[in-house]
Amino acid sequence: MTEKRLEYPFEKEKLKDLKAGDSVLITGTIYTARDEAHRRIVEMIRRGEELPFEIKDAIIYYAGPAPAKPGQVIGPVGPTTSYRMDPYAPVLLDLGLSGMIGKGPRSREVKDAVVRNGAVYFAAIGGAAALIARSVVSAETIAFEDLGAEAVRRLQVKDFPATVVIDPEGNDQYYLGRNEYLNKKRE
Amino acid sequence: MREVHVNQITEAVAKLSVETNLFLREDVCRRIAQCREEEDWPVAGEILGKIEDNIRIAREEFVPMCQDTGMACVFLEVGQDVHLTGGSLEDAVNEGVRKGYTEGYLRKAVVADPIRRGNTGDNTPAHIHTEIVPGDRVKVIVAPKGFGSENMSRIRMFPPSAGAEGVKDFIVRCVDEAGANPCPPVVVGVGIGGTFDRAALMAKQALLVPLEEPHPDEYYAAMEEELLERINELGIGPQGLGGRTTALAVKIKTFPTHMAGMPVAVNINCHVSRHGEVIL
Numbered sequence: 001m002t003e004k005r006l007e008y009p010f011e012k013e014k015l016k017d018l019k020a021g022d023s024v025l026i027t028g029t030i031y032t033a034r035d036e037a038h039r040r041i042v043e044m045i046r047r048g049e050e051l052p053f054e055i056k057d058a059i060i061y062y063a064g065p066a067p068a069k070p071g072q073v074i075g076p077v078g079p080t081t082s083y084r085m086d087p088y089a090p091v092l093l094d095l096g097l098s099g100m101i102g103k104g105p106r107s108r109e110v111k112d113a114v115v116r117n118g119a120v121y122f123a124a125i126g127g128a129a130a131l132i133a134r135s136v137v138s139a140e141t142i143a144f145e146d147l148g149a150e151a152v153r154r155l156q157v158k159d160f161p162a163t164v165v166i167d168p169e170g171n172d173q174y175y176l177g178r179n180e181y182l183n184k185k186r187e
Numbered sequence: 188m189r190e191v192h193v194n195q196i197t198e199a200v201a202k203l204s205v206e207t208n209l210f211l212r213e214d215v216c217r218r219i220a221q222c223r224e225e226e227d228w229p230v231a232g233e234i235l236g237k238i239e240d241n242i243r244i245a246r247e248e249f250v251p252m253c254q255d256t257g258m259a260c261v262f263l264e265v266g267q268d269v270h271l272t273g274g275s276l277e278d279a280v281n282e283g284v285r286k287g288y289t290e291g292y293l294r295k296a297v298v299a300d301p302i303r304r305g306n307t308g309d310n311t312p313a314h315i316h317t318e319i320v321p322g323d324r325v326k327v328i329v330a331p332k333g334f335g336s337e338n339m340s341r342i343r344m345f346p347p348s349a350g351a352e353g354v355k356d357f358i359v360r361c362v363d364e365a366g367a368n369p370c371p372p373v374v375v376g377v378g379i380g381g382t383f384d385r386a387a388l389m390a391k392q393a394l395l396v397p398l399e400e401p402h403p404d405e406y407y408a409a410m411e412e413e414l415l416e417r418i419n420e421l422g423i424g425p426q427g428l429g430g431r432t433t434a435l436a437v438k439i440k441t442f443p444t445h446m447a448g449m450p451v452a453v454n455i456n457c458h459v460s461r462h463g464e465v466i467l
Contacts, residue, residue: 021428036304066254066294075292076245076254081335081368103335103426104368125234125426126335126370127459128241129254148306149254149294161237163428174367177429181228182422 003161010057010098012118018164020171024122025159030059030101032153034080037144038088041152045091052143052152056096063101064149065139066129074139074155076129079103082121086110093117101162105174114166121166123173135160188270189323191467193279196263196271196327199465200283200313203329204259205291207461208251211242214398215374215435215460222372222432231430235372238425238458253459256293257331259284259313260391266322277315285309296334316388330395330462336369342387342452354379354451355414361453362418362434367427370457372435374398375418378452381442389440390454395462398436411437425458435460 006014008028018024031053033041044051062082066075082102089100090113098119103126106114114121124132135157143152165173219242223235245252261280265271273279288295288310295310320326341361345353358377365373378389401408414437424430435458444450 064254064294066251066256067292069250069292072250075294076251078254080255081338083368103370105366105427123367123426123428125237125241126367127253127457128237130245130248130250130252131237131241133250134244148308149296150306163426174427177230178422178424178427179429181231181424181429181431184228185420185422 010059012057012098015098015118015120015168018120018167020164020167020173020176022164024162024164026059026162027158027160028156030061030155030157030160032061032063032065032155034062034064034150035084036147036150037152038085040144042088042091045095053154055092057098059099059101060092060097061101061155065133065153066149074133074136077133077136078129079124079126082106089113093119105172106166111166111170111172115168115170118168120164120168122162123165124160124162132161188268189266190270190272191325192273193271193276194273195467196276196279196325197283197286199327199467200259200261200280200329201287201290203327203463203465204284204287204293204331207329207331207463208256208291208293209245209249211252211459212461215458216242218398218435219372219458222435226430226432228424228430230428231424231432234425234428235432251293253333253457254294255296255333255335256288257333257461258297259288259310260330260332261313261315262328262330262392262395263315263317264320264326265317266324267319268323269325276317280313280315281311284311284313325467326464327467328395328462328464333457333459336373336455336457339365339369340390340452340454342383342450344383345449345451347447347449349449351410354449355410355417357451358414358437358453359417359421362455363421363423365455366423369455370459371423371427372425372432372458374435374456374460375414375437376454376456377437377439378454379439379441379449380444381450382444383450385442386450386452387454389442390452393438393440394454394456394460396438402439407439407441411439
């Protein structure tokens with residue numbers, strides 16, 4: 001399968017050609033944030049406070065790594081299940097967030113916000129955390145250190161492997177991939 | 188009476204916490220390889236190949252396969268002729284979790300309060316289930332459980348009239364509704380019968396059965412096979428992107444129940460299906 005490349009900065013313009021089902025190698029700066037970090041960020045937005053990183057054109061990776069061993073950049077870092085971030089994602093998408101990386105289906109509200117903003121939802125392979133960690137070049141905790149694994153980290157990644165699940169037109173690969181397989185079986 | 192010092196239990200729990208997270212059980216490795224060979228959908232085959240790469244990398248680099256190194260579920264079978272010495276059994280288990288998760292660079296995922304949250308910092312407490320059994324040995328089983336799959340688990344109190352079909356439909360529907368969330372291919376643990384809590388416990392214990400070991404009762408062995416076939420016809424596939432391999436196995440445990448009821452619990456595990464045991 002041919003892989004598309006997506007390189008920092010992640011302006012919306014670069015996302016236009018991505019289609020549901022595409023394999024993509026992502027290179028550049030991305031940010032980890034999951035459950036509690038999302039709750040806090042959305043709270044900070046409501047209060048008008050300065051955020052730990054610029055949301056516009058950013059890619060957020062739903063992940064909380066295992067601790068790094070001495071000499072390692074980061075511990076294993078696979079995606080966590082995305083639906084738990086569904087209540088928060090539309091707010092961030094409307095602020096210009098370009099992409100989210102996670103696993104599992106999203107709500108109607110998130111899909112609508114993806115399409116409305118020309119963003120992309122990617123999936124990484126859940127459970128393949130040691131493999132994925134190899135694509136992380138550097139990692140730095142930038143907010144909510146008290147949350148441990150849930151803290152926000154700035155990652156530099158090189159050829160981070162992901163699949164486009166929801167593209168800017170709203171096509172959903174969880175639906176399309178499964179149907180394509182089942183239709184083929186029925187032939 | 189044979190004496191076993193609780194420090195031995197601490198050491199066993201610590202060692203198993205690390206080993207189970209770094210090295211995938213051979214039966215699960217064999218089953219993933221078999222599914223990859225039988226997979227007829229290219230995308231699915233590629234993903235299974237990457238899952239196997241990940242298992243190999245973790246083994247070579249001595250790192251956990253998945254960043255979710257789980258909540259430690261510890262099952263103890265304590266022989267009734269054993270005298271445990273040196274302190275509290277519960278403290279000894281939790282000390283083992285603390286030691287294993289800290290020294291082994293495993294992720295600390297446990298929060299102190301389900302609603303008010305707050306990470307405990309050392310992955311304690313463990314979920315401990317203890318049984319008293321005949322003999323003078325202590326069996327220690329550690330099963331780290333990730334919550335991507337745990338969150339997709341379900342329980343339902345069926346009326347007896349629902350019959351085998353009602354039970355089977357419920358199990359298949361659980362996996363269908365879980366979709367891509369629990370990191371398929373999954374292992375499906377099922378508990379049928381007993382009480383509300385017993386069904387849930389059996390569903391989790393079913394995940395401890397070797398994948399290649401069918402249910403001893405032919406009726407349920409056939410049901411396991413039928414359910415696996417039906418689940419693998421759903422088309423969800425590895426990671427939910429389509430394909431045959433949605434589940435690696437379905438494992439059932441049963442217990443007598445009340446004439447008015449038929450509890451069914453489904454506990455889903457991801458492809459990083461972990462447990463290990465030692466006998467002291």
